[in-house]
Amino acid sequence: MSRPRVTIGTYGEITTRRRPSGLVEARTRYRDWDGVARLVQASAASAAAATRALKAKCAERNLLAPTAGTLAPDSPFPDLVAYWLEDIDLEGRLATATRQLYERDMRTLVLPAFAGLTLREIGVARCDQFLKQLAKQSYAKAKHARVVLRLALALAVRHEVLPRNPVDHVARLHRPGQVPDALSAAEVDAIRAAIAYWEAGRPVSGPKPDGQLGAIVEVMLGTSARIGEVLAIRRRDIDLTVPSIRICGTIVSPRGEPTVRQDHPKTAKSRRTVKIPSFTASAVRRRLLQLGTIDPEALLFCYREGTPLTTNNVRRQLRHVMDLAGLSGVTPHKFRRTVATAINEHAGVELAAELLGHTDPKITIQHYIRRNEMVNPATAAILDAAFARQGAP
Incomplete structure (x- = not known):
């Protein structure tokens, strides 16, 4: 019968001998990660100490890994x-x-x-x-x-x-309690008015208007798309007969490289086609007339040369206009939360999650929907029926 193969990371019989120097040497055959049995030895003043040192050496070899590089447990x-x-x-x-x-x-x-x-x-x-x-x-x-x-x-x-x-x-990290905030209809109209005032060319300091910020806001409000997804919309992604917009890309600005359109959004479910409301369709039509090109690959929002706008540039313009209007806390992502809250209040969280392109409605509930503190008023009628005073007070 053939002898069973010794498994990797094990050592055989340990033998000891006293060397001329007076130290005791312990040795054994150790089977390494590559399957080869190699001689491993250690020396100490006594046989017991040498054996302990040898076993420690074998245990340390057991931690070493067959990496492609030179990493070891003692590597920095x-x-x-x-x-x-x-x-x-x-x-x-x-x-x-x-x-x-x-x-x-x-x-x-x-x-x-x-x-x-x-x-x-x-x-x-x-x-x-x-x-x-x-x-x-x-x-x-x-x-x-x-x-x-x-x-x-x-x-x-x-x-x-x-x-x-x-x-x-490690222990779980606990997120501080936060309530997603959203804009009211009155706040949305105030933002529109502030942008219109700025784009009308009023003499104010700061970034100069290029006539696109108002339309960008209308598209965010009408699609719930992220700012990068809005800036990645091309002519070919727009169908004004429905009307609808296909969200299928995003804008990225890698460090040290030009800003480019990435041919996919954040997640697979983020790729979606959204029927747009009338106010968004009107803004898109006006913007298409301004573009002056029928190239299907042309970006809806871009610099004069046709290159992609950066998300940071749009955020900077929005902050500037909101400062002029005396409004605070208005970010591109706040429009996304505003849309989610409106859809949830009228049609439920499932539709809100679908519109936002979320894979799990829990994400929509936790991060995007402002909580409605009003309890269903039907409770008053139910309690009246259950506990109303009988007869005259």
């Missing part, structure tokens, strides 16, 4: 970060903007706290304490830090440099 954390970023580039699955965001979060949030540590020194307690301290400053920063730290350490686990990912066992 910055080496893992560099390896992780290279791995992201090798996979090529992330959008450029997402990859840059990950690198920024890693370098600004995580590395300052972990740069002096080896991978072996990064445990659950250290990660837990780091995230809790960061959450005191900002829940968003702690959330972003947790994402990139977990991804980097997950790579070390996959390559068997570390036995587990400590971030998987």
Whole structure:
């Protein structure tokens, strides 16, 4: 009968011998990760001490991983970060903007706290304490830090440099309670009036109007689309016979690169066709007349040369106009929450989630719909029937 094969990470019989130097040497055959059995030895003053040292050496070899690089448990954390970023580039699955965001979060949030540590020194307690301290400053920063730290350490686990990912066992981050806010119809009309005043060419300082901000707002109100999705709309995405707009792209501005149209929105469900209300259709018709081109690939909103507008430029214009009008807290995303709230109040959260392109209505409820504090007035009639005084008071 053939002898059973020794599994990887095990050692055979330990033998000891005293060397001429007086030290005792313990040795064994250890089967490494590549399947090859190699001689491992350790020396100490006594046989017992040498055996303990040998077993510790074997245990340490058991943590080493067959990585494509030179990472080991004693590697500095910055080496893992560099390896992780290279791995992201090798996979090529992330959008450029997402990859840059990950690198920024890693370098600004995580590395300052972990740069002096080896991978072996990064445990659950250290990660837990780091995230809790960061959450005191900002829940968003702690959330972003947790994402990139977990991804980097997950790579070390996959390559068997570390036995587990400590971030998987930290305490849950608790988001501060927030109530989504939305604009009222009166506030929407005030914003429209402020933009119209600015676009009429009134002599005010700051960015000069190009006649597009008003139409951009009307499209956001009529589609619930994100600002990047609105700026990515092309002539070919518009059907004024229905009328409708197809949301199928977004605008991205990678660091150090030109702003471009990305041929897909944030998620697969974000790709959708929306029938637009009359006020949006009117704004789109006026904008199409201003464009002066029938090129189906032409962007609805663009610079004079036809290049994409940046989302930051639109936000800057909106802030400027709202400052002139004495309004605060108006952002492109607030229009999205306003639309979600209006649709929910009249037709329910399922339709609101569908319009926003959300994969889960829970996201719509938690982040986009302003809570209606008015309890259904039918309760008054029910309680009257149940507890009204019988006869004269």
